[in-house]
Amino acid sequence: MADVITIDGPAGSGKSTVARILAKRLGYIYLDTGAMYRAVALMIKEKGISVEDKEKIKKLCESLRIRFSYESDPPKIFVNEVDVTSKIRTSEIDMLSSIISQIKEVRDAMTRLQREIAQKENTVAEGRDMGTVVFPDARRKFFLTASLPVRVMRRYKERREKGEDVSLKQIEDELRKRDMQDQMRSISPLKPAKDAIIIDTTDMSIEEVVERLISYIENC
Ligand code: DC
Numbered sequence: 556m557a558d559v560i561t562i563d564g565p566a567g568s569g570k571s572t573v574a575r576i577l578a579k580r581l582g583y584i585y586l587d588t589g590a591m592y593r594a595v596a597l598m599i600k601e602k603g604i605s606v607e608d609k610e611k612i613k614k615l616c617e618s619l620r621i622r623f624s625y626e627s628d629p630p631k632i633f634v635n636e637v638d639v640t641s642k643i644r645t646s647e648i649d650m651l652s653s654i655i656s657q658i659k660e661v662r663d664a665m666t667r668l669q670r671e672i673a674q675k676e677n678t679v680a681e682g683r684d685m686g687t688v689v690f691p692d693a694r695r696k697f698f699l700t701a702s703l704p705v706r707v708m709r710r711y712k713e714r715r716e717k718g719e720d721v722s723l724k725q726i727e728d729e730l731r732k733r734d735m736q737d738q739m740r741s742i743s744p745l746k747p748a749k750d751a752i753i754i755d756t757t758d759m760s761i762e763e764v765v766e767r768l769i770s771y772i773e774n775c
Contacts, residue, residue, distance in 0.1 A: 558583070558677040559692075560772060561685035564699035565734050565745060566649075567706025569756045573699065573764045574681035575629055580769065581679065584625060586672055588682035588689075589652070590632045591665050593643035594621050596652040598634060606654055616664035623672075646714075646721065646729060653733045656683075657740045683737055686748030695772050698747035699764070701757045706730060 560583070564570045571587065578585035598619060604611045624631045631640045642648075655661055669689050673680060680689065686696035701709075707727045714721045737745040747753055752771055756764050 557673060557675065558694055559673050559690045560679045560768075561690050561693040561696045561748075561751075562679065562681045562699060562768075563683055563685050563687070563697070563745065563747065563751070565706065565737065566730055567710045568699040568701045569709070569759075569761060569764060570681050570699045572761050573756075573768065574679050576761065576765050577768055578679040579628070580765065581677070581772075583677040583679050584623075584672075585630060586669060586678050586680040587623070587630070587632070588665065588669055588680065588685065590623075590640075590643060591621055591668065592652040592656045592661070593648050594632055594634045594639055595619065595661055595665070596648050596655050597639055597643050599655055600647070600651060606651075606658075609658060609660055612655070612658060613660040613664075616661055619664075621668060644717070646719070646725075649729060649733065653736045657736070657742065659742055662742055683745040684743035686751050687746060688743045691748070695768075695775055696748045696751040697768055697771070698751040698753045700753065700755050703727070703730065705757050 560577070562570045562574045575585045595616060598615060599606065599612065602615065604615060620635050622633050624633060631638055632643065633639065666689050669680065672678065673690065686693060686698070707723060707730055710730065711721065711723055711726045714726065754764060754767060
């Protein structure tokens with residue numbers, strides 16, 4: 556196994572941006588595992604599969620070829636050689652990915668693929684269960700948090716910049732629901748690993764968070 560640094564946390568904690576910059580600084584690949592669950596959700600939606608139909612979902616996961624292309628920054632994600640990078644960032648896929656990530660067959664398939672990717676190259680792995688389940692032996696584990704209002708505002712700005720017509724209230728309701736689903740599920744719930752360093756990013760800039768992480772990585 557190559558070197559692995561894990562970053563977990565809830566939506567809007569800043570973990571994606573931080574993980575991407577950190578990977579660049581370290582010369583590691585950035586493994587966006589949320590994008591993988593989103594890609595599966597998109598395929599379930601496009602193929603019209605019911606979230607109750609575990610057999611079909613299992614078959615789908617076995618047949619999907621998910622890969623990242625690191626030639627662009629942020630990386631692009633391909634499913635069966637089709638670029639789905641922009642299609643997976645919608646409110647509908649936010650919610651559907653949170654729902655289908657509760658399915659054991661989906662988690663097993665994604666965990667396998669995530670380990671396969673990180674075996675080949677040094678990796679900054681970002682998600683919900685990186686430190687707890689997928690890479691329990693990672694060299695350094697981080698768990699980022701932030702207050703709900705700050706997470707709502709970050710996500711709101713992101714969506715507005717993309718031209719989506721959303722309200723603060725809508726984002727807050729969605730985040731609350733997703734937090735609940737991600738934390739309460741029985742398999743691989745969102746929680747810090749016992750040996751994770753917890754960082755509250757509420758009053759920190761992205762650069763400050765990255766510097767903090769680098770200082771922990773260098774001192775271990
Ligand atoms: O990080 P994100 O918002 O792109 O993730 C989308 C959903 O995928 C999230 O609500 C829960 C799920 N997910 C997961 O269950 N495990 C991961 N390692 C990453 C994401």
